[in-house]
Amino acid sequence: MLLSGSDMQAIWLTVKLASIVTVILLLVGTPIAWWLVRTGSWWKGPIGAVVALPLVLPPSVLGFYMLLAMGPDGPVGHLTRALGVGPLPFTFWGLVIASVFYSLPFMVQPLQNAFEAIGDRPLEVAATLGASPLDAFFSVVLPLARPGFLTAVIMTFTHTVGEFGVVLMIGGNLPGITRVVSVQIYDHVEALEYGQAHRLAAVMLIFAFLVLLALYAWRPDAKKG
Amino acid sequence: MKPLKSLLFVCFMLLAVPAHAAKITVAAAADLKFAMDEIVTAFKSANPDEGIDVIYGSSGKFQTQIRQGAPYDLYFSADIGFPRELAKQGFASSEVRPYALGRIVLWSASLDAAQMTMASLADPKISRIAIANPKHAPYGKRAEEALRASGLWEKLEPKLVYGENIAHTAQFVQTGNAQVGIIALSLAVNPELASRGGYWLIPDTLHEPLEQGYIITKRAEGNALAKRFADYMGSKLARAVMVKYGFVLPGENAGK
Numbered sequence: 153m154l155l156s157g158s159d160m161q162a163i164w165l166t167v168k169l170a171s172i173v174t175v176i177l178l179l180v181g182t183p184i185a186w187w188l189v190r191t192g193s194w195w196k197g198p199i200g201a202v203v204a205l206p207l208v209l210p211p212s213v214l215g216f217y218m219l220l221a222m223g224p225d226g227p228v229g230h231l232t233r234a235l236g237v238g239p240l241p242f243t244f245w246g247l248v249i250a251s252v253f254y255s256l257p258f259m260v261q262p263l264q265n266a267f268e269a270i271g272d273r274p275l276e277v278a279a280t281l282g283a284s285p286l287d288a289f290f291s292v293v294l295p296l297a298r299p300g301f302l303t304a305v306i307m308t309f310t311h312t313v314g315e316f317g318v319v320l321m322i323g324g325n326l327p328g329i330t331r332v333v334s335v336q337i338y339d340h341v342e343a344l345e346y347g348q349a350h351r352l353a354a355v356m357l358i359f360a361f362l363v364l365l366a367l368y369a370w371r372p373d374a375k376k377g
Numbered sequence: 378m379k380p381l382k383s384l385l386f387v388c389f390m391l392l393a394v395p396a397h398a399a400k401i402t403v404a405a406a407a408d409l410k411f412a413m414d415e416i417v418t419a420f421k422s423a424n425p426d427e428g429i430d431v432i433y434g435s436s437g438k439f440q441t442q443i444r445q446g447a448p449y450d451l452y453f454s455a456d457i458g459f460p461r462e463l464a465k466q467g468f469a470s471s472e473v474r475p476y477a478l479g480r481i482v483l484w485s486a487s488l489d490a491a492q493m494t495m496a497s498l499a500d501p502k503i504s505r506i507a508i509a510n511p512k513h514a515p516y517g518k519r520a521e522e523a524l525r526a527s528g529l530w531e532k533l534e535p536k537l538v539y540g541e542n543i544a545h546t547a548q549f550v551q552t553g554n555a556q557v558g559i560i561a562l563s564l565a566v567n568p569e570l571a572s573r574g575g576y577w578l579i580p581d582t583l584h585e586p587l588e589q590g591y592i593i594t595k596r597a598e599g600n601a602l603a604k605r606f607a608d609y610m611g612s613k614l615a616r617a618v619m620v621k622y623g624f625v626l627p628g629e630n631a632g633k
Contacts, residue, residue, distance in 0.1 A: 219548075219552055219554060220552055222554075223552045223553045223554045224487075224553045224554070225552075225553055238504075239554065241549075241554045242505060242538045242554065242555075320541060324505075324507070324538030324539055324540075324549065324555075325510060325538070325539035325540075325541075326538060326539070339510065339512055339513065341438075341441065342435060342437045342438055342441075342510075342512070342513035343437065343512045343513040344437065344440075344441065344513075
């Protein structure tokens, strides 16, 4: 066996984290992206900027704020205690919530671009044919925006897999709970276990390359040059 | 075009700023954070023309980085084993000098740790205990040894969370995310942490000694400033600062 049991555990945990985050962001990010495209509200600018913040902010800033916010004295900590679920740092669901914020722009921005590209015309036609706005969204917009969804899902999933700084700051490095692949590799390097670090790092490298290759080479509606 | 030109001009100006006459970079274990800051400030006020940058982090990472050619002139490790290994492989230009023995303490920001003992950690009210990662952090290894020697390791392991280095571990406790932590005495006596709660010194019979050592790296061979700063570490003033932060100095009795 090339990878140890704890390496496999880290891989499985990472896949689980990235999958859950992608599903949540698909449900949360789609309405946000749609609203950002359709709204004429003054809030469009500020909300769009907030969504894009994780692109610019270092993970240490996000991790620092989240550690304080989720701690027993922070606003999120008060909320979770009131709800009776206990503090979020050092838990798997704490990581999920942190990752949802961290990966938000990677879901919203490709969707926003896809929705913008569709324009008003198909929606007007659908309305003329008697479709309700919701009906039009599901039977017209969703199929037209399919490449956008594919890009958004792949980018969100891979970006969550690549997360390191935020996890290190709020995770506490617990095997099977918060020790994802990136942290496991870091631990191997710190402990001078270069052999194990190499094997796991190679898995990540191949994974990232294959995913990006799929994204660039095989896009169903990509224009042929 | 104009704004671009002025931007380029500013970039060139930044590049043209002359390098500092003498400057060294020190890589220091995270437990030295407060003590080393004070020593460097004192050294700088006595030698205002010299530049010293200190980078704090985990001893293990620094060892790897020095092997890969990191531009550090001195390396202060929380575990003397790391610089010894580097010296053996030819990455040092000085002998390995021990500079202190570290001690570990129980510390809490929400409970009165001064009233605790190792056995108090089993209290069901304590749900999270932070220690440094025993896999690679010297203080984490000693924390694990102390927990094992107290017969608490199996019982408490599910409550443990692991910091990347000892400062990161203290941060878990300081933010209240872990109720108790096993951290370095040198951090617990710093006013900022001491104001948040007392500490309980873990008897050094429960763990192997935390022997700390430093080297001047190969890169700094013949660097007069690096040598002077190393000598300064042995000065009366620097030793007083180290003692203030709870380090036991080589050649002196632990006395506890």
